[in-house]
Amino acid sequence: VQATMPTVRITGHDADADVRERVRQLGFCDDVTDTAGASVVDADLVILCVPVGAMGAVGAEIADDLPADAIVSDVGSSKESVLTALRAVLPSATIIPAHPVAGTENSGPDAGFATLFNGRWCIVTPPEGSEPAAAERIAEFWRRIGANVDVMDPKHHDLVLAVTSHLPHLIAYTIVGTASDMEEVTQSEVIKYSAGGFRDFTRIAASDPTMWRDVFLNNKDAVLEMLQRFTEDLTALQRAIRWGDGDTLFELFTRTRAVRRSIIEQGQDDAKPDFGRSH
Numbered sequence: 610v611q612a613t614m615p616t617v618r619i620t621g622h623d624a625d626a627d628v629r630e631r632v633r634q635l636g637f638c639d640d641v642t643d644t645a646g647a648s649v650v651d652a653d654l655v656i657l658c659v660p661v662g663a664m665g666a667v668g669a670e671i672a673d674d675l676p677a678d679a680i681v682s683d684v685g686s687s688k689e690s691v692l693t694a695l696r697a698v699l700p701s702a703t704i705i706p707a708h709p710v711a712g713t714e715n716s717g718p719d720a721g722f723a724t725l726f727n728g729r730w731c732i733v734t735p736p737e738g739s740e741p742a743a744a745e746r747i748a749e750f751w752r753r754i755g756a757n758v759d760v761m762d763p764k765h766h767d768l769v770l771a772v773t774s775h776l777p778h779l780i781a782y783t784i785v786g787t788a789s790d791m792e793e794v795t796q797s798e799v800i801k802y803s804a805g806g807f808r809d810f811t812r813i814a815a816s817d818p819t820m821w822r823d824v825f826l827n828n829k830d831a832v833l834e835m836l837q838r839f840t841e842d843l844t845a846l847q848r849a850i851r852w853g854d855g856d857t858l859f860e861l862f863t864r865t866r867a868v869r870r871s872i873i874e875q876g877q878d879d880a881k882p883d884f885g886r887s888h
């Protein structure tokens with residue numbers, strides 16, 4: 610924000626005093642306040658960056674100090690429950706939720722890097738009947754940070770992200786949990802032989818427990834729907850292996866290889882941290 614919107618003044622708040630202190634040291638906010646309310650006084654735009662289960666509580670904390678013409682947005686990984694929670698506590702506010710689809714398994718103020726959003730998607734999910742100019746301001750904010758913007762209905766967002774982000778995390782948590790539970794595979798063997806595939810799963814499974822607990826509890830319906838489909842597809846593969854049906858396995862693996870190739874062609878491979886970051 611400081612590089613692309615130098616005239617914007619950023620005020621931050623976090624419930625954790627250690628986080629506030631670290632943000633002061635890193636200097637990526639102009640001011641850091643000790644209460645949530647104090648951080649929104651005079652704000653034009655408020656972006657809530659807390660676990661999705663905490664959005665409602667934070668909305669309630671800022672309600673009395675929020676300027677009437679401010680836009681409230683967020684970066685939460687699920688959108689419908691966030692919108693419902695914010696509407697309940699901020700009934701007259703302009704709420705335009707958004708989700709930058711970019712991140713890593715790391716969290717905390719040191720996990721950010723200047724190029725995180727470059728060329729990544731940010732999905733803006735304006736509620737029905739909201740002011741188009743407000744949604745456009747949020748879209749423009751994210752474009753200036755380097756993201757590409759798509760607009761989606763919150764429910765559709767939650768279904769798409771359930772399969773592209775939430776289910777993969779659940780699978781990673783499961784496979785790493787299963788491996789670490791196996792008595793005959795000791796912890797040291799799991800670590801020693803964690804080349805390739807398993808290692809990639811451990812990266813995802815190292816993601817923040819609070820954030821992901823909240824994602825699954827708040828995108829329950831879409832995740833359960835996708836999990837049901839996934840379970841059926843897994844059972845079909847189980848059957849193919851049992852009956853020696855190599856054609857089914859080969860056909861699927863050929864199709865999935867093409868998916869990977871088209872992701873790479875579209876330039877959406879992993880964001881690489883910019884270790885020469887400016888803050």
Ligand SMILES: NC(=O)c1ccc[n+]([C@@H]2O[C@H](COP(=O)([O-])OP(=O)(O)OC[C@H]3O[C@@H](n4cnc5c(N)ncnc54)[C@H](O)[C@@H]3O)[C@@H](O)[C@H]2O)c1
Nearest residue numbers: 623624625658659660661663684685686711712713716717
């Ligand atoms: N990490 C990712 O890859 C990623 C990507 C896109 C969106 N998101 C979403 O962004 C949000 C934040 O995730 P993050 O990775 O930045 O997590 P983070 O752990 O780095 O930051 C969350 C912060 O919220 C603070 N917090 C929790 N409850 C609070 C409250 N009631 N009041 C004030 N502060 C509170 C915590 O102290 C913590 O510092 C989540 O909703 C997550 O779903 C994360």
Ligand SMILES: O=C(O)C(=O)C[C@]1(C(=O)O)C=C[C@@H](O)C=C1
Nearest residue numbers: 686709710711712713714773774
């Ligand atoms: O690459 C990763 O480490 C991520 O988990 C990033 C990821 C994702 O699933 O794509 C995680 C959650 C967010 O809501 C957006 C991005």
